[in-house]
Amino acid sequence: MMSFEERVEDVVLRLFAVEGVKFGQFTLKSGLLSPIYFDLRVVVSYPELMESVADLLWERRPEGVQFASVCGVPYTALPMATIIATKQKLPMLIRRKEEKSYGTKRLIEGHFKPGDNCFIIEDVIVSGSSVYETAVSLRSCGLEVTDAVVFVDRQQGATANLRKLGVAIRSVCDMQQMLAILLRHGKIDDKQVGAVNAFLKDSQETIIRREPNDGVAESAGRLRMSFGARAATTSQALVRRLLRLMEEKRTNLCVAADLGTSQAALQLADQVGPHICMLKTHVDIMTDFSEAFPRQLRELALKHNFLICEDRKFADIGSMSAAQFADGPFAICDWADLVTMHPLPGEGLLTALSARAEGRQRGALLVAQMSSRGCLATAQYTAAAVKMAEAHPYFACGFVAQSSVTSDPRFLVLTPGVSVSAAADAHGQQYSSPERAVGECGADVVIVGRGVTRAESPAEAAGEYARRAYAAYLQRIG
Ligand code: S5P
Numbered sequence: 001m002m003s004f005e006e007r008v009e010d011v012v013l014r015l016f017a018v019e020g021v022k023f024g025q026f027t028l029k030s031g032l033l034s035p036i037y038f039d040l041r042v043v044v045s046y047p048e049l050m051e052s053v054a055d056l057l058w059e060r061r062p063e064g065v066q067f068a069s070v071c072g073v074p075y076t077a078l079p080m081a082t083i084i085a086t087k088q089k090l091p092m093l094i095r096r097k098e099e100k101s102y103g104t105k106r107l108i109e110g111h112f113k114p115g116d117n118c119f120i121i122e123d124v125i126v127s128g129s130s131v132y133e134t135a136v137s138l139r140s141c142g143l144e145v146t147d148a149v150v151f152v153d154r155q156q157g158a159t160a161n162l163r164k165l166g167v168a169i170r171s172v173c174d175m176q177q178m179l180a181i182l183l184r185h186g187k188i189d190d191k192q193v194g195a196v197n198a199f200l201k202d203s204q205e206t207i208i209r210r211e212p213n214d215g216v217a218e219s220a221g222r223l224r225m226s227f228g229a230r231a232a233t234t235s236q237a238l239v240r241r242l243l244r245l246m247e248e249k250r251t252n253l254c255v256a257a258d259l260g261t262s263q264a265a266l267q268l269a270d271q272v273g274p275h276i277c278m279l280k281t282h283v284d285i286m287t288d289f290s291e292a293f294p295r296q297l298r299e300l301a302l303k304h305n306f307l308i309c310e311d312r313k314f315a316d317i318g319s320m321s322a323a324q325f326a327d328g329p330f331a332i333c334d335w336a337d338l339v340t341m342h343p344l345p346g347e348g349l350l351t352a353l354s355a356r357a358e359g360r361q362r363g364a365l366l367v368a369q370m371s372s373r374g375c376l377a378t379a380q381y382t383a384a385a386v387k388m389a390e391a392h393p394y395f396a397c398g399f400v401a402q403s404s405v406t407s408d409p410r411f412l413v414l415t416p417g418v419s420v421s422a423a424a425d426a427h428g429q430q431y432s433s434p435e436r437a438v439g440e441c442g443a444d445v446v447i448v449g450r451g452v453t454r455a456e457s458p459a460e461a462a463g464e465y466a467r468r469a470y471a472a473y474l475q476r477i478g
Contacts, residue, residue, distance in 0.1 A: 004059060008173050011052050012181045018042050018049065021178065023192050028126060032203055035195040036175075038152055040123040041076050053151055054083035056172045057121055060149045064354030065394045067147075068116035069093050071108075073123075073134045081121040093118055095137045107137050114142030117235070122150040125169065127206035128158030135167050146235040146394055152178060157206040166235055166410070168393060175200065222409045223442055226477055227252075234410035238337055238363045239397045242307055242412065246277045246445075249305060252438070252473055253466040254278035254414060255458075256311070256449030262286050262293040269297060272452060272462035273304025278338075280309045280447060283330050294335035310336035313367060317345055318352030326356040333357060340365045340400055343385040350388060354395035363397035368405050371417025372428040386411075404442025415443035419451040420465070434465055438472035445469075 002010065015021050019042060026037035043050040057080055061067070071093040072081030078094070085092035093110040112118070118138050122131050135145040145167055153159065153171035162169050179196060182188045222230065231243040246252050255272045257265040257279055265286065269279050279301070283289050301308050310332045314321035321341070326333040333356055341349055343366045353364055368385040369377045386406050389396035398412030399405050405413060415438075419431035431451075437443040446469045448462075455461030 004056070007052065008056060008177070009181050011049065011056060012173065012178055013185060013187070014046070014049050014052070015040070015043070016182060016187050018046055020049075021182075023188060023196075032126075034203075035192070035199050038124045038154075040151060044079055050079060051083055053172075054080040054087070057149050057151060058084045058088065060170045060172050061119060062147050062168065062170060062392075062394065063351045064357075064392070065119075065147060066117065066359045067119040069110070069112060069118045069143075070121055071095055071118050071134060071138060072121045073130045076123045077121045080123070084121065093138070093143075095134050108141045108143070112141070112143060115144055115237075117144040117146055120145060120148035120167070122148060124152045124154060125150045125158040125162075125171075126154050126156050128162040128167075128169070131158070131162060131167060131169070132165060135162075135165070144235050155200060156203050161207065163390075166233060168391075221407045222411070222413075222444075223404060223407065224477055225409050227444070227473075230409040234393070236363060236393060236395075236397055236410065238307070238361050239410065239412060241361070242277060242397075245305055245307075249277060250470050251275055251277050251466040252443075252445045252469050253462060254280050254309070254445050254447045255452050255462055256280045256282075256416070256447055257453070258282055258285065258449050259453060260285060261288050262290070262296075263288070266293070266296050266300065268453060268458055269300045270304075271459040273300055273306060275459070275462040275466040276304075276306050277445065278307045278309055280311050281336075282311050283332075284312075289330070294331075298335055307337040308335065309338040309340065309365065311340045313340045313342055314349060314353065315342040315344055316349070318348035318350075321345070321349050322352035322356045325353050333360070333362065337361065338363050338365055338397060340367055342367050343381075343388050347388050347391065350392050350395060354392065357395070362395070364395055365397055365412070365414060366399050368399040368401040369403065370400075371402055371415075371430055373424075373430055374428065398444070400447075401443075402441060412444045413442055414445040414447055415441060416447035416449070418443075418446040418448050418465070418469075420468070421451065425450075434469040435472045438469055439476055443469075444473070 020040050022037045026034050028034050043053055069091045070081045070084050072078040074095055074097045081092055093108050095108055120131055120134055131148045138145050147168050150171045153174040155175045159169045179193050183193055227243040227247040231240045234240055253276050255276050257268050259265045312332060341364050366385045366389055368382045382405055393410055400414050417431050418434055418437050420433060422431050424430050434446050437446050448465050452458050452461045
């Protein structure tokens, strides 16, 4: 069995042999003059090569994302999408390019349901415009588009351009890898590599020319945007739901129901339910946990419209954490909308959890910083946590943090260590006010435990925390 890299090498050489990649002087669609040109249309004449290209494209799909269909960017990628669709038994959609002149024809051919996530397939990207146009067409028909795969990324800015528009791009190979392969096999010389590199250096800042009213929101920055506007920037269904309910209910309070029995936790959930967007649990401290608890809690979540987060803080290797998530007596995956995890073990933990979610609306919050004194998370660790979430936005919903770790409006920042009466506890917990957490430190959601659970009236205390935290949010967005 050849490795993925060996197969990429083989396909690149075969493409070169049939002039699917050429060197010389070429004018690109954007008007740029390029010393290298890709013409993957030729592969239709070489069925085996076409199949190899399609296989590699499919293998680069993001893990853990469920796609209802594929759509090739017309026209070059159409046959590749067809091969993927037939081999994977995955429905295909066709985007009509000529829709505007025909008017009455459908924009998208094929059957689909609103909300279906469609995976875009493309041969080559420069600025990302063609992928963008396809995403806009699909989204205008009610489909979701979170991801696209391309065979060659020309490394001229498309990935960043498309990320801003909510489409994550993965590529089978990039220009550097391709040049390295061709050079290694003596197909091109150093001079040609130099010419391509010089060209790349001067043509990094490609932009996507956007259509007016394309319905694709671009970020103004998390801290200045309303929850509602941010909901439109993400395809993560859970984040969208949460942002919308926060705006509807006018609350950004999460209560930590850290109580020793499930009965007490349920009672609290019912009392504070009208004032919260989320209830956070630690079910492993309950002396009487039984199957009834999640069921009753979900009923209350439905009644009061809040999400449930089990604060499990997974921190083991992916396979163990996935078992803790989905198997065992707590069966967390069956009932918690969100779970917390430490990014420490690496992205395998995130992909393992996401794989066990099996198409259910689930998500993870990455603990990027902690509220406790002497916390070991360095700035570098926190930045790596953010990068990890950015690479897996279909499952990573945001962060548990003490500062504004990201300006990306798709991600939530939840801040614990909030109290209006205490400054610290006896074991290192440190508190700040809701105003400071939201206004100065950039929290979207404040997490309050004992400030509510130990209050004389938890309902009243929750109402007051919610009022103060939401007012601080309104002030922040201006
Ligand atoms: O850094 C953190 C992360 C979390 S999730 N610091 C925290 O305190 N938490 C959780 O927030 C903690 O597990 C507890 O459930 C809650 C804080 O509770 P409080 O009683 O101190 O408000």
